[in-house]
Amino acid sequence: MFWADSIAEDIIQKNPDKKKFIIRDEKTLSGRVHVGSLRGVVIHGLVAQALQERGKEAEYYFEFNDFDPMDGLPVYLDEEKYKPYMGQPLYTVPSPDPAHKNYAEYFGAEFLEVINRLGFTPKIIRGSDLYLSGKYNKWIEKIIAHPAEIRKIYKEVSGSQKPDDWYPLQVICEKCGKVGTTKVTGVKGDKVTYKCEPDMVKWAQGCGHEGEVNPYDGRSKLPWKAEWAVKWCGLPVDIEGSGKDHNAAGGSHQIASRICKEILEMPVPYNIPYEFFLIEGAKMSSSKGRGSSSKEIADLLPPELTRFLMIKNQPKHPIDFNPEGSTIPVLFDQFDQAAEQFFADAPTNQDQVRLFHYSQVSDKAPKKHYMPRFTRVIFFLQMPHMDAEKEIAELKGDKLTTEDKEEIKTRVEYGKKWLDSYAPAAFVFEIQKELPKITLSPAQKEFLSGIAKIMKGDDLKGEALHAKIHELRKSSTIEAREAFQAIYLALLGKDSGPQAGWFLEALDKDFVVQRFEEAAKQ
Ligand SMILES: [Zn+2]
Structure with a gap:
């Protein structure tokens, strides 16, 4: 069973008569929010959704923690300006942009925009409001009446x-x-x-x-661990997951749980411990001026793909995401595989069906539609005079529906973003208008002139053309690597490129013939 479904089933089994559940998560707004914090938001959001789909009421509260002291200065802020505020509650620190009420609200607004974009609409509550309104008074009273017992819990x-x-x-x-x-x-x-x-x-x-x-x-x-227990009691919370760091033996969750039960005499919420979301390439990326905040990562992908990335692993398994290399095209392929199961008449993998269901941002069920492979879109985007929509319609072999067109528009938009940001050199190419300055071996020249002859003949489609080129290569003494390098060098000025058959077929025939003859004559 998909993890969100089995967690919801477990919660219901443990609370058979309960109709309404309160779910809570929070983030301390001490700076731009790292993408890792989205994992908790999404896990809580999915469990709320899974409970609602089972006829339960589930209210999701997300706390902007703005009452913690400012205890560190993010590198992107003016140290001179912010140093005097160190130690003050975040809601009393000025916002970097006067359009926001305070420091915490400024960073909270950016994070909330991402949360909403992913289709989650938790009720936002603020630590400062909870303290200032006196909601925590009775719990604070209990805590300060038992300092020795609390010290003992910390010690034990x-x-x-x-x-x-x-x-x-x-x-x-x-x-x-x-x-x-x-x-x-x-x-x-x-x-x-x-x-x-x-x-x-x-x-x-x-x-x-x-x-x-x-x-x-x-x-x-209150100090963090006692405060956590009070936060549970304040709402009171029924379900609250927490990251691996809090769930270690002797960690904050154990201390908060004992304070909750023994001092505040309240039940501990249902816990969903979850692993980290790591950005493997974070260091390398930030040196290129690209960061790993939730907004920066969410901007790279359509919202459904960000959700998919966040939920495809069970909470107890870490997610290690490196936006470099072929990660993003592979993620699109995995998403498409889940979609195939979802749209199938007789799916063979129910987990994939549920995974795709939970990846949806809209609460309307998606209509079956054509999903062009991301790498093909990337290819069309870089070919001169090519209209991605027209080419994809040809691939589909049928008229495009409204949903197909919407999907193409999204993939074109994010394909362009990827080409401008994380696409590795192997995926990026540009047709050179003039023959690039290159040196070819006699065997390479002969090979190009052979292809020019083939292309002058019948109009061959991608695969047939590809087969002919392979035949030509095998009948000569040239190595495969050297042969294909000649094609890419003559057209792109670099030694690798897209699959040769598609590539040559997609280009203007006269242009290719003329270019190869010119390169062969050099
Ligand atoms: Zn003072």
């Missing part, structure tokens, strides 16, 4: 020994507005005492202020 689960005077809370400094630098020193009734430490953390400097404050209604913040 992770082995981390918190000092006896450590409180699971940080106050927003009334003087400098930072939260990353404060240390709570005591709890007195409904107030806590604190100090804003000048050198408690390396990344921010506190102002030294000491004070006493009521920690409710957004005046304080």
Whole structure:
């Protein structure tokens, strides 16, 4: 069974009488959001969809975490401008673009656009709203009433020994507005005492202020693991998956779970642990000025293909995506194979059927249509005077439907993007208007002049022409590699190119004959 279906079945089996499920995910908006964070968004979105398709209500909440302190500076921001804000909650840091309310909203807007483009419309909630509105007050009260028990949980689960005077809370400094630098020193009734430490953390400097404050209604913040438990209780959450890093033995999920059960006395949400989404070529790509943010990767592919990429592996298997090389054409081919199963009258692989179903952005079922192979589209795009739509209609051998035309338009658009960005040299070619400056061996010249003779004869179609060329090659002493290199050198000025039969057939016959004769005469 496809993974989203089996997770939904498992959830229903464990909660047979429950009609409505709350699903939650979040992202700390400390900068441009890496594509890896999309994996969680998509997994939660798919499980919500799978539950809805089974007649359950599933509400998907996505939190813009804007209450965490700014604890690092992205390289693309002005260090001088942003350094003074280090340690402040993200929602109080100014936006790089004044069109957005604050720093977190600026990066959140870009991420949300990608989430929506993929067909997911979670309800957006903000950490700052949850704290400031007092929604977390009663849970904060429980947490600060049990500092010793919480220290004990940290110690038992992770082995981390918190000092006896450590409180699971940080106050927003009334003087400098930072939260990353404060240390709570005591709890007195409904107030806590604190100090804003000048050198408690390396990344921010506190102002030294000491004070006493009521920690409710957004005046304080919980440390991550206790906060996670409170976030579960606040909604309350029924289903929340989390990345591999949180699910290690002794990790944050175990600590949050114990705080949730033992201190807050609430059930722990159904967990879906998932592996990382890695960009193998990230380092190389960023040096070329191409990044691996969700937007940059989502811009490379039609939304259905991005969804497909994100969901084709089970959550417990990592996805290692390298946009270089032939990854993108291969991804299109895999997508087409799933489509073939989906549209088949008697599919042989139900997982592929479901995979294609879940890759759809629209909630309307797709109509069966012709899907031209991506590499063919790439070929047509680079051939002079060729109309991709006309050529594809010929390949289909039938009139193009509205859906066919839509598909061609999409593939042409993303084919162009790929040629301009990640397409490796082997896929990229340009017909040279003049004979390039090349040196051919006598055998290569003879071979080209032989092809010119063949082409002057009958009009041969791609495969027949390809066979004739092979015959010619075999009847001479020239090596295959050397022979085909001559074709590409004479036409493209490089030693590789598309399959020779299609390629020569697609070009103007007189042009090819004239070019090969010219090259042979040199
Ligand atoms: Zn301060």
